[in-house]
Amino acid sequence: MIAIGRGPTRRLLEPVGRSLVLGLGAVVVLMPFIWMLMTSLKPPQEIFTADVRLFPADPTLQNYVRIWQRAPIPRYLANSFVVASLILASQLATITPAAYAFAKLKFAGRTICFYLVLGMMMIPAHITMIPNFVTVHRLGWLDTYWGLAAPFLTSGFGVFLLRQFFLTIPDSLIDAARIDGAGSWRVMWSIMVPLAWPALLAFAIFSFATHWNDYFWPLLVVRTKTMQTIPLALASFQNQEAGTLWGELMAAAVIGVTPLLTFFLVVQRRFIEGITFTGLKG
């Protein structure tokens, strides 16, 4: 790739220089993660000290034990999980037939309806949040899982992404199944969906991560401690404890980022695809 080096020195120096720059940048980018982890492992007397030490002299898990005892962490994790799963399940159930219809079925008004779905992606959340809050409030859904999930039960982006994949599946495959007597419902689930699983997986990861991390909507809907999701719970720890218990706060932050980061490191290629799939290929 680095084809036209001017002599062997350059061919050797270029990758070394590049790695050096990237390595330095990585230190800056990773520093908050390292500092978070190291602080969470330090006893209080090592945190409230005048000199900077990266590594704890006397590493301890006491911050984790304390925060786990003082707050219902499993409940917060479960809330986040339930809400993100509820949203994902509903999105997959609604976008799959819609994407199939937009890609492979013919009906009057198809283009107009597709533009309506696409247009959703252009409308930012802050313009819809007040009316949606009023709706959820009137339905009596404040402080419920339904209220937390309601505005996100389908996804314009998901329909768009999946439709692009369905379009690449040849019609002949569908016709063959039709001749064998399969209805369009069967065709969709047994032919289209299995072929589109990379797109479905990428979308699922994207959606789950978005709603696991969401802070804004839960901030409006959640009223009681027991319904808090992880981001909300972290923000309220910080409110109560800022300035005093940094070790515990960092332990809570580690617990908060671990599920998603582990997931990211396991499926990183799909994760990144899920986020970059936004039609860059034109």
Add this chain to the structure above:
Amino acid sequence: MPSLTGYAYISPTLGLIVVFVYIPVFYSFYLSLLRWNLMSPRSTFVGAANYERLVAAPEFWNALANSVFYFLGTVPTSMVFGLVLALLVHRTGVLRGFWRSVYFLPAASTFIAMAIVWQWIYHPSIGLLNQGLASLRLSPIPWLDDPRYSLWSLIIIGNWQAVGYNMVLFLAGLGNIPAEMLDAAATDGAGAFQRLRHVTIPMLSPTTLFVLIVSSIRSFQMFDLAKVLTEGGPVRSTEVLVYVIWQQAFQFFDMGFASSLACVLFVMLLAFTVIQMRLFSSRVHYQ
């Protein structure tokens, strides 16, 4: 009945979008014409009064200025650094996946958790940054506690988070540039810089436009940092537009005024996006 099947398949999605996206847009505009306290059942139609109040409100202009400042502080830098990183990472071969993951980590982690970590890094006396400054015998900086620095401190976090995200988008764009084009330029005697200037950058322009639009919209919607780290302060120095909308609606329960702010921001973002597309689409080269 093949024609009905299509409607049946799209109706759940379309119905939900109408209920939770399109009706709310119109309802927001309607609310912006009312005086309505969330706590009371009664509302009064006041016409354009909320908009008149908005134009006269120093909070609005302050928030607009802060949002524009945050945009200027995050979007150009995170795009340039994102592009530079993408160019560096793109040619690393075997290690490409590794570097990509490392730089993407901030974008993949729960943002509120990392915001709290940054608050700890910014701690006035025992935070990492001020301790570092002290060890260099420099005076500490009141990162979040002084209106001269507070917005800059949020901009640093915004850049930290956005650079990796932009890099990943640029990497996807770089992957779409046919290698033959670069080879052809090289055979014609173009040096590395010339290839970058005349092949890579023009070929990346659709990606660049996309990244510009996405990051502009994201920067104008910044809320989490202002809410969790500074509560808009000190002295309103980090009150950005979405923060003020939230504050008016959910702290002061002034739904009409909050809706007028939301509508103004919506129209501004839409206009801004269209202008960006107009301005740059003439310079965008599609394959």
